[in-house]
Amino acid sequence: MATKHVKEMDALKEHLGKHQLKLTRQRELILSAFLRQEHITAEAMYHQLAKSDPHLGLATIYRTLNLFCDAGLAQARHFGSQTKYDNVSHKGHHDHLICTGCEKIVEFENEEIERLQEEVATRHGFTIKTHRLELYGLCTRCRD
Amino acid sequence: MATKHVKEMDALKEHLGKHQLKLTRQRELILSAFLRQEHITAEAMYHQLAKSDPHLGLATIYRTLNLFCDAGLAQARHFGSQTKYDNVSHKGHHDHLICTGCEKIVEFENEEIERLQEEVATRHGFTIKTHRLELYGLCTRCRD
DNA sequence: ATTGAAATTGATAAACTGTCTCAAAATTAT
DNA sequence: ATAATTTTGAGACAGTTTATCAATTTCAAT
Numbered sequence: 001m002a003t004k005h006v007k008e009m010d011a012l013k014e015h016l017g018k019h020q021l022k023l024t025r026q027r028e029l030i031l032s033a034f035l036r037q038e039h040i041t042a043e044a045m046y047h048q049l050a051k052s053d054p055h056l057g058l059a060t061i062y063r064t065l066n067l068f069c070d071a072g073l074a075q076a077r078h079f080g081s082q083t084k085y086d087n088v089s090h091k092g093h094h095d096h097l098i099c100t101g102c103e104k105i106v107e108f109e110n111e112e113i114e115r116l117q118e119e120v121a122t123r124h125g126f127t128i129k130t131h132r133l134e135l136y137g138l139c140t141r142c143r144d
Numbered sequence: 145m146a147t148k149h150v151k152e153m154d155a156l157k158e159h160l161g162k163h164q165l166k167l168t169r170q171r172e173l174i175l176s177a178f179l180r181q182e183h184i185t186a187e188a189m190y191h192q193l194a195k196s197d198p199h200l201g202l203a204t205i206y207r208t209l210n211l212f213c214d215a216g217l218a219q220a221r222h223f224g225s226q227t228k229y230d231n232v233s234h235k236g237h238h239d240h241l242i243c244t245g246c247e248k249i250v251e252f253e254n255e256e257i258e259r260l261q262e263e264v265a266t267r268h269g270f271t272i273k274t275h276r277l278e279l280y281g282l283c284t285r286c287r288d
Numbered sequence: 289a290t291t292g293a294a295a296t297t298g299a300t301a302a303a304c305t306g307t308c309t310c311a312a313a314a315t316t317a318t
Numbered sequence: 319a320t321a322a323t324t325t326t327g328a329g330a331c332a333g334t335t336t337a338t339c340a341a342t343t344t345c346a347a348t
Contacts, residue, residue, distance in 0.1 A: 022295055045336080055297040062335065078222045081306080081334070096271050106268050111262075122146055124250050124319050125284035126225035133184050133277045135261055140265050166315050166324055186306080201327040206306065225305070225335080 004037045004127035008089045026056060030064045034074065039084045039105055041060055077132070095133035101142025149179045152233045154216055159215035172198060174208045178218065183228045221276065239277040245286025271288060 012031060016023055016122035033049055034040065041050075042061045049056050065085045073089040079098075088094075095113075097106040113133070121128045156175055160167055160215065177193055184192075186205045193200050209229045212218035217233040223242075232238075239257075241250040257277070265272045 020295080024296065024344070026297070032260060041334095055298070057300095059299080059336075060297060063296085078224060083334080084173055096269050097265060097268055100273065101162050106270070108264055108268065110264055113260050115263065116254060116260070117277075119195070119280060120254055120257075121241060121279055124241055124252065125244070126279065126281045127287060128279050129244060130279040130281075131191065131277070131279045133261075133275070135265055135270065135275045136264060137270045137272040137274075143271060155308095164324080168314070168325060170326070199327070201329095203307075203328080204326060207325085227305080 007034065008035055011073060011089065012068070012071055015067075018043040023066070025059055027067070029053065029056070030070070031073075032062060034065070034068065034085065035089065037089060038086065038107070039077075039081055039086050039095070041084055050070075055122050065070055077134075092132075097135045097139075097143055101138050104139055106139075149176065152179055155217060155233065156212070156215055159211075165211075170204055171208055171211070173197065173200070174205060175212070175217075178209070178229065179233070181229060181231065182222075182251070183230050184226050185226055201235075223278075230239060237274075239279075241279045241281070243283040243286055244280050245282050248283055250283075 008031065009028075012027070013023060014023070016027075029049065030045070033045060042058065042065055045065075046056070046058045046061050049061070065074060068074055068078070068085070073087070075086045075088045077084050077086055077096075093114075094109050098104075098107060099111040100105075116130060118128060147189075151173065153172075156171070157167060159165070160171075173193065174189070177189060178250050186209055186276050188204065189209075190200070190202045193205070209218055211219070213220055217231070219229055219230045219232045227249070230238075237258075238251040238253050241252060243250075250264060260276060
């Protein structure tokens with residue numbers, strides 16, 4: 001683990017330094033677990049980490065994932081009643097194709113769409129900071 | 145009120161008829177209030193209607209707004225922890241520009257973006273049912 | 289290495305949003 | 319008007335996220 005996710009670890013450390021926050025065992029642990037997946041809920045991570053660390057509290061997971069969002073490593077996305085945290089550290093912004101049948105999530109990027117979004121925003125006098133695009137439908141398998 | 149929103153009222157009646165549901169005073173009231181705005185939360189409508197109808201229950205608002213969704217008059221949208229119900233009866237699908245400064249919401253439509261979305265979906269074998277596009281940023285006023 | 293101020297954690301309570309329950313009331317077809 | 323069925327209101331309940339706070343950990347300065 002010491003040699004993996006060095007870049008993200010550095011990004012986290014930088015954020016911590018800037019805000020008088022401390023690097024804890026839990027934050028390292030949660031970062032490592034977080035970077036191992038694309039999308040995860042706080043609850044899921046809680047259960048996942050409970051196997052090796054039964055006393056890691058759910059509140060700490062929430063706090064830490066929100067910290068990652070502040071640090072720009074993660075991005076929270078609300079699906080109905082669930083909040084999923086996406087790993088946006090190793091890649092640029094991306095959007096999602098979501099299968100309403102099997103819950104599968106496919107990521108994609110599209111330069112042209114992004115450009116048109118900028119255009120629309122400009123036309124309305126807006127300056128875009130972030131955006132979210134989600135396409136809901138059925139994947140090939142679930143259509144049968 | 146009798147002469148306004150006749151089209152939507154008819155749409156609701158048709159849905160009710162098809163599903164053995166009844167037209168109640170509350171449903172008329174909530175429809176009327178709902179059509180008077182673009183976006184609203186159940187909670188906000190609850191408070192709004194409480195002034196004239198103190199005994200209208202929150203559960204009824206939720207039930208009725210969900211009914212409107214089933215009937216195709218409304219569309220539920222999750223913004224963070226809030227669920228807003230959009231009026232989609234008098235217009236087609238639309239997306240949102242959201243000012244993170246003043247919370248203002250501007251609606252827009254863009255044929256070209258929609259087309260590109262279809263293209264992306266097809267490329268991944270998906271059949272889109274719905275989608276959500278939200279652009280977050282600052283409006284002209286809030287940029288100063 | 290020790291210390292001490294400041295931040296963090298874990299456990300749980302609390303807040304929030306939305307749904308469920310069920311007796312009482314309203315609606316619709318007869 | 320009556321009866322069958324649906325709907326309502328009020329509050330209980332469930333799921334998710336945040337707040338609380340004493341105990342612990344971190345980290346900079348000895």
